[in-house]
Amino acid sequence: MTKQAQHTKTKRYGMVIDLDRCTGCGACMVGCYAENNVPFRKDETDKMLSLNWLRVFKVDNGKPFPDTEVCYIPKPCMQCDGRHMEGHSPCVSVCPAVATDYDEPTGVVSQIYTRCFGCRYCMAACPYHARKFNWWDPVWPADMEKYLNPDVSVRMRGVVEKCSFCYHRYQKARDKAYVEGRDEIAENEYQPACAEACPTRAITFGDLHNPEHEVYELSRSKKAFRLLEKLNTNPKVYYLTSKSWVRRKADNYLEGESPADRKPAHKAETASH
Amino acid sequence: MTTPAIPEGVKRCSTRKFAIWLAVVGAVLLWGVYAMFLVWYKGLNQTGMNDAYGFALWIWADLAVIALGGGAFFSGFLTYIIGKKELKNIINYAVIIGFICYSSALLILALDIGQPLRGWFIFWHANVHSMLTEVAFCLSVYFGVLTIEFIPVVLENPKLDRVPFLHHLSHNLHEVMAVFAATGVFLSFFHQGSLGGVAGVLYGRPFSFREGLLIWPWTFFLFTWSAAAVGPCFTVMVTWLTEKVTGKKLVKQEVFQLLGKISGWMLLTYMIAKIADTWYWAVVTAPSKGFALMDFYTNNPVYGIWILIAELVVCGLVPAFILISRKGRENNTLLLTAMILAVIGICINRWVMVLQVMAAPLLPFQEWYMYMPTWQEVATTILPVAYGIILISLAHRYLPVFPQEKELNPGN
Amino acid sequence: MFPFIFEWAWDIAHLVFMGALWYALSIIGAGLTYCIIKSLYDTATQEGGDSAHH
Numbered sequence: 001m002t003k004q005a006q007h008t009k010t011k012r013y014g015m016v017i018d019l020d021r022c023t024g025c026g027a028c029m030v031g032c033y034a035e036n037n038v039p040f041r042k043d044e045t046d047k048m049l050s051l052n053w054l055r056v057f058k059v060d061n062g063k064p065f066p067d068t069e070v071c072y073i074p075k076p077c078m079q080c081d082g083r084h085m086e087g088h089s090p091c092v093s094v095c096p097a098v099a100t101d102y103d104e105p106t107g108v109v110s111q112i113y114t115r116c117f118g119c120r121y122c123m124a125a126c127p128y129h130a131r132k133f134n135w136w137d138p139v140w141p142a143d144m145e146k147y148l149n150p151d152v153s154v155r156m157r158g159v160v161e162k163c164s165f166c167y168h169r170y171q172k173a174r175d176k177a178y179v180e181g182r183d184e185i186a187e188n189e190y191q192p193a194c195a196e197a198c199p200t201r202a203i204t205f206g207d208l209h210n211p212e213h214e215v216y217e218l219s220r221s222k223k224a225f226r227l228l229e230k231l232n233t234n235p236k237v238y239y240l241t242s243k244s245w246v247r248r249k250a251d252n253y254l255e256g257e258s259p260a261d262r263k264p265a266h267k268a269e270t271a272s273h
Numbered sequence: 274m275t276t277p278a279i280p281e282g283v284k285r286c287s288t289r290k291f292a293i294w295l296a297v298v299g300a301v302l303l304w305g306v307y308a309m310f311l312v313w314y315k316g317l318n319q320t321g322m323n324d325a326y327g328f329a330l331w332i333w334a335d336l337a338v339i340a341l342g343g344g345a346f347f348s349g350f351l352t353y354i355i356g357k358k359e360l361k362n363i364i365n366y367a368v369i370i371g372f373i374c375y376s377s378a379l380l381i382l383a384l385d386i387g388q389p390l391r392g393w394f395i396f397w398h399a400n401v402h403s404m405l406t407e408v409a410f411c412l413s414v415y416f417g418v419l420t421i422e423f424i425p426v427v428l429e430n431p432k433l434d435r436v437p438f439l440h441h442l443s444h445n446l447h448e449v450m451a452v453f454a455a456t457g458v459f460l461s462f463f464h465q466g467s468l469g470g471v472a473g474v475l476y477g478r479p480f481s482f483r484e485g486l487l488i489w490p491w492t493f494f495l496f497t498w499s500a501a502a503v504g505p506c507f508t509v510m511v512t513w514l515t516e517k518v519t520g521k522k523l524v525k526q527e528v529f530q531l532l533g534k535i536s537g538w539m540l541l542t543y544m545i546a547k548i549a550d551t552w553y554w555a556v557v558t559a560p561s562k563g564f565a566l567m568d569f570y571t572n573n574p575v576y577g578i579w580i581l582i583a584e585l586v587v588c589g590l591v592p593a594f595i596l597i598s599r600k601g602r603e604n605n606t607l608l609l610t611a612m613i614l615a616v617i618g619i620c621i622n623r624w625v626m627v628l629q630v631m632a633a634p635l636l637p638f639q640e641w642y643m644y645m646p647t648w649q650e651v652a653t654t655i656l657p658v659a660y661g662i663i664l665i666s667l668a669h670r671y672l673p674v675f676p677q678e679k680e681l682n683p684g685n
Numbered sequence: 686m687f688p689f690i691f692e693w694a695w696d697i698a699h700l701v702f703m704g705a706l707w708y709a710l711s712i713i714g715a716g717l718t719y720c721i722i723k724s725l726y727d728t729a730t731q732e733g734g735d736s737a738h739h
């Protein structure tokens with residue numbers, strides 16, 4: 001056991017996003033850009049060239065007016081636990097240079113920018129397109145460099161980056177707890193920027209293993225599901241919806257199959273504990 | 274006109290004609306080199322790739338040239354280990370073609386990474402669980418082996434052969450060539466396979482994901498097998514092209530036919546395995562992830578079911594049946610058509626296993642992703658072809674590559 | 686790649702993978718060394734080169 005594990009029990013940080021509450025305002029994206037020093041260019045028309053760690057998708061039920069319904073799906077990195085819940089996330093197992101790793105104590109999938117050499121195999125492996133490549137060197141508008149977050153390193157051209165669940169905030173909270181002689185950090189001491197920015201409180205964040213954290217119950221709710229569960233990537237980002245058509249948009253179903261046939265999202269996870 | 278640098282007893286074109294030829298191909302090469310420097314200097318924004326297409330034309334080119342360069346390891350295996358003496362007449366050329374293919378693959382890989390100066394991290398910080406790590410190691414080491422196999426051919430140049438040490442070195446290398454060839458076969462088995470594994474292990478991508486044996490998905494074995502089957506076809510194809518360009522017969526027809534026969538049986542067995550694999554994937558693997566076969570072949574402008582038929586039937590079973598029949602092999606046109614079809618088939622397979630994997634949408638609210646390479650990508654992909662032509666021209670002019678050339682072209 | 690790099694672990698995966706790699710490298714290295722030494726020896730003992738094997 002590593003030293004780290006001695007004073008912090010293994011956690012599984014995760015997120016629950018209530019799609020019934022999300023209005024698609026995009027505050028989470030703005031919060032993320034600012035917090036993580038994510039660069040942008042003058043023309044961001046092509047979203048497949050944009051560095052968005054978190055992107056809000058708009059989906060509809062495909063029906064004509066007046067039956068049209070719209071839903072917004074914010075999509076960060078899913079921090080996949082991997083097929084057997086042991087950290088072999090699709091991306092981690094393929095990286096040839098160990099530039100992305102699964103952090104056992106927290107379950108966060110890290111990205112080491114100075115180690116990544118830009119082969120992009122991880123991007124090919126990630127079914128959620130959560131990984132973004134720096135096609136250009138970052139250029140900040142005048143003076144903006146002064147406002148960059150000193151806790152997050154900026155990235156260079158030619159490497160991959162992605163959502164880290166604001167891991168630097170976890171480190172800060174842990175440092176603070178250590179100085180104050182505490183072993184544990186409280187639920188509200190570690191919250192990612194997107195969860196804080198959301199005006200409707202659609203994003204809840206915490207330790208999925210800890211019954212005292214809000215996400216514990218929420219992720220076990222009947223309304224909970226994850227994206228592309230059939231791929232067995234075991235994401236730690238859950239969604240809530242009361243609409244069955246939204247559920248159908250979250251995974252692929254053969255003719256005659258329906259989301260109702262699937263066991264609740266948390267079953268897969270509890271099975272391994 | 275014969276200068277001492279040209280092997281004895283064979284005829285070569287005039288220096289002037291040769292220089293013009295080199296200049297023409299060299300111009301194409303320079304165009305590619307210019308694009309290469311643009312990519313290194315300005316970065317990968319010079320390409321048509323994006324976050325959906327992390328892998329694109331270059332990775333396809335890599336997989337394709339390595340599969341086609343497989344002629345070197347498989348002919349080496351047949352010549353030195355199985356002991357097919359007739360193949361001694363083409364093995365030199367197979368090695369040269371392999372050398373060109375592998376050096377090109379390494380060059381393209383060096384272009385394809387976002388931080389080329391960190392390329393060595395793949396060795397230094399190796400993640401032994403990654404298929405790409407396996408590829409990188411085996412590929413580089415095997416390239417070393419190919420270089421060792423190439424050296425004695427170079428040393429047979431009349432001028433070099435006069436240096437006593439080089440003369441002995443060439444002789445001694447020949448003596449232990451079987452050891453190098455065997456190592457080459459071992460390394461090739463793994464890197465050809467792990468190239469297949471690259472796509473096969475992606476369990477987040479139902480289009481390419483395959484079950485398998487231990488840590489190796491079925492694509493691992495399929496890639497090795499297909500490279501061994503089609504590599505020799507490519508060797509024959511290039512030899513035939515060389516004959517057309519030089520206007521001379523360089524290798525006896527029997528050698529082509531022998532390679533054709535071996536390729537034919539390899540191809541047929543490969544096709545059986547490939548069809549079984551495709552069937553299992555279509556009815557078990559993909560449906561378990563919520564995909565029906567036709568989901569992968571509809572709703573997009575390019576990838577229709579035609580591509581599967583082209584790969585498996587037109588460029589798979591058809592050439593296999595031509596090559597295993599004696600009549601097919603003895604008819605020169607049929608033999609070559611079959612080989613060219615097989616080469617196209619393998620290129621389609623590698624294309625599908627890279628580009629179509631990236632194109633197919635995963636979330637139901639996403640569309641197919643389409644991609645168009647930029648001229649820089651195209652130029653850098655043509656670059657190795659030009660480089661290959663130049664190296665082949667030089668090798669043919671100054672080295673005794675084809676042992677049967679003198680016999681087949683008496684009057685020179 | 687080497688045991689002194691911090692990703693290294695003495696586990697099955699590393700032993701099999703790196704074992705095979707170093708095995709292949711040593712065969713190639715040994716083969717090359719043999720050829721070079723033998724050629725140096727041949728050159729020294731048979732001044733001017735011989736063509737007996739042709």
Ligand code: SF4
Nearest residue numbers: 077078079080091126
């Ligand atoms: S969502 Fe993608 S990047 Fe994030 S852990 Fe999963 S596979 Fe990796």
Ligand code: SF4
Nearest residue numbers: 095116117119120122
């Ligand atoms: S792009 Fe970087 S993080 Fe991704 S697989 Fe390659 S080296 Fe690893």
